[in-house]
Amino acid sequence: MAEDIARMAADVDEYARFFDIRWSEELLDAQHEFLRSRLDALRATDFDRLGQAGRVDYLLMRNNLRSAISANRLSRQHLGEMDPLLPFRGVIVPLERARWRMTPLDPRAAAGELAKIPEAAKAARAWAEARRARPDRPADAPPLLSPVIAQRAARATEQLTRSLERWYEYYDGFEPAFSWWCAKPYEGAKQALGKLSRFLREEIAGVRGKPEDPLIGDPIGREALLEALRDECVGRSPEDLIAIGDAEFAWCEAEMKRAAAEVGLGDDRRAALARVKQDSPGPGEQTAYVTAVAREAVQFLKDRDLVTIPDLCDQTWRIQMISPETQRVLPFAVYYGQAIGVAYPTSAMPHEDKLMSMRGNNRHFTRIVVPHELIPGHHLQRYLSNRERPYRLRFDTPFYVEGWALHWEMRLWDLGWARTPEERIGMLFWRMHRCARITVSLRFHLGEMSPAQMVDFLVDRVGHERFGATSEVRRYIGGDYGPLYQAGYMIGGKQVRALWRETTKAGGGGSMTERAFHDAVLGVGPIPIELVRAQLLGTPLNRDSEAAWAFPTDQP
Numbered sequence: 357m358a359e360d361i362a363r364m365a366a367d368v369d370e371y372a373r374f375f376d377i378r379w380s381e382e383l384l385d386a387q388h389e390f391l392r393s394r395l396d397a398l399r400a401t402d403f404d405r406l407g408q409a410g411r412v413d414y415l416l417m418r419n420n421l422r423s424a425i426s427a428n429r430l431s432r433q434h435l436g437e438m439d440p441l442l443p444f445r446g447v448i449v450p451l452e453r454a455r456w457r458m459t460p461l462d463p464r465a466a467a468g469e470l471a472k473i474p475e476a477a478k479a480a481r482a483w484a485e486a487r488r489a490r491p492d493r494p495a496d497a498p499p500l501l502s503p504v505i506a507q508r509a510a511r512a513t514e515q516l517t518r519s520l521e522r523w524y525e526y527y528d529g530f531e532p533a534f535s536w537w538c539a540k541p542y543e544g545a546k547q548a549l550g551k552l553s554r555f556l557r558e559e560i561a562g563v564r565g566k567p568e569d570p571l572i573g574d575p576i577g578r579e580a581l582l583e584a585l586r587d588e589c590v591g592r593s594p595e596d597l598i599a600i601g602d603a604e605f606a607w608c609e610a611e612m613k614r615a616a617a618e619v620g621l622g623d624d625r626r627a628a629l630a631r632v633k634q635d636s637p638g639p640g641e642q643t644a645y646v647t648a649v650a651r652e653a654v655q656f657l658k659d660r661d662l663v664t665i666p667d668l669c670d671q672t673w674r675i676q677m678i679s680p681e682t683q684r685v686l687p688f689a690v691y692y693g694q695a696i697g698v699a700y701p702t703s704a705m706p707h708e709d710k711l712m713s714m715r716g717n718n719r720h721f722t723r724i725v726v727p728h729e730l731i732p733g734h735h736l737q738r739y740l741s742n743r744e745r746p747y748r749l750r751f752d753t754p755f756y757v758e759g760w761a762l763h764w765e766m767r768l769w770d771l772g773w774a775r776t777p778e779e780r781i782g783m784l785f786w787r788m789h790r791c792a793r794i795t796v797s798l799r800f801h802l803g804e805m806s807p808a809q810m811v812d813f814l815v816d817r818v819g820h821e822r823f824g825a826t827s828e829v830r831r832y833i834g835g836d837y838g839p840l841y842q843a844g845y846m847i848g849g850k851q852v853r854a855l856w857r858e859t860t861k862a863g864g865g866g867s868m869t870e871r872a873f874h875d876a877v878l879g880v881g882p883i884p885i886e887l888v889r890a891q892l893l894g895t896p897l898n899r900d901s902e903a904a905w906a907f908p909t910d911q912p
């Protein structure tokens with residue numbers, strides 16, 4: 357089954373790479389039919405003859421194809437909302453498709469098509485102008501153009517411009533008549549498209565590349581969230597997940613108040629958090645601190661025989677500093693592949709941003725971030741995923757990738773990784789943060805919370821610095837992460853922890869050692885936790901299996 361999956365996945369990737377113009381009804385129709393044909397081919401598999409790992413692979417591929425079909429449907433919906441702003445699609449897409457087919461080009465006719473683009477862009481701008489918000493807007497004006505659709509259309513315009521650039525570069529200089537006819541109209545077309553995308557982004561959406569710019573995302577809605585949860589094998593509604601996050605948040609608050617009392621601040625968790633934030637390494641000292649914590653974590657795991665750590669994995673990580681620009685979306689530590697990215701202010705940052713970055717990357721916050729990103733977290737996870745069933749990497753999910761690291765945060769809490777109340781406060785801050793991520797990200801996609809409200813929630817409820825909270829929200833809604841990614845941390849962690857409780861002596865429900873359990877989970881690959889469980893425990897599966905595991909969430 358693994359070979360069949362690899363071939364089918366290669367087909368899907370081949371198709372997506374070749375037909376890479378997203379904003380075309382014809383191509384969306386063709387992509388939909390292609391995906392349906394691959395799903396039909398998969399269904400022809402004799403499921404009953406497969407072993408348990410093969411059955412898991414079948415369901416992974418089925419869910420992957422269904423997810424792609426759902427994304428295709430959402431793209432079609434988005435295209436319908438943007439259509440009046442992209443009238444030049446009717447020029448760019450046919451030109452690029454003709455090049456794909458290697459159809460002989462008539463340079464004079466192509467120049468005539470290019471000459472239509474400035475007028476089309478002008479018409480799109482006029483349509484947007486009639487729908488922009490302004491103080492003197494008449495009562496009978498057309499419905500407002502939302503910043504969300506304006507920004508999406510600006511991005512689509514830039515994507516279509518890149519398609520036009522590829523088309524032009526293919527012919528330019530190789531066919532003398534092409535350049536003679538097309539150079540000037542192409543220059544005018546690019547200029548018009550650039551002006552339109554800037555107008556939509558800056559004047560309608562209000563995004564000008566400045567720190568004070570509004571944060572604008574693109575909510576997908578409840579039905580799309582439910583489809584995504586189905587294909588991640590999480591049999592709960594968005595509202596259920598928010599309730600789980602709220603309950604975990606309440607536990608964290610109680611523990612935070614207990615730690616605050618231990619440092620002499622009564623139950624004032626905000627004062628305790630403020631005190632912890634002041635304990636930051638000085639300039640030039642953060643990397644040495646991160647290195648020491650990373651080595652301490654490895655020894656901590658080895659002393660307790662919790663997981664196998666290959667020597668090569670332990671030897672092949674490094675530190676990389678995060679630039680001030682990147683800190684606008686990654687204000688804390690992050691894993692880059694074989695490096696932990698470390699956030700710390702540089703001399704060029706504004707003074708207040710420096711202080712906020714130092715407070716947000718203090719010693720006690722960093723102490724749990726390091727094992728999350730390196731060992732036993734993402735670095736160990738990536739090392740094994742590249743070696744154990746590597747074809748399953750295409751099915752990776754935040755419920756496994758981030759859930760694995762969150763499980764370890766919880767397990768390290770149990771085992772006394774935090775030696776002082778201050779270190780417990782640092783661990784609890786991040787745990788509360790992951791609870792809040794569920795709330796803000798899902799409520800955003802449900803249309804119940806604006807980006808500004810998301811920032812306020814992270815500042816007021818969790819205790820983030822506003823710089824860090826704004827950077828976090830910018831990343832959540834920027835489109836680089838899936839809509840369930842932020843919920844995947846805590847919910848995936850609760851799933852892994854539930855499986856640990858069910859199967860291990862330490863968890864009280866099974867006979868496995870901790871090392872055997874953790875090695876087994878790493879050996880399955882970065883797939884939905886319900887399917888990890890199915891492979892480890894041999895739970896019954898059929899070709900129509902859907903999420904059915906009611907994983908317990910009532911224990912911290």
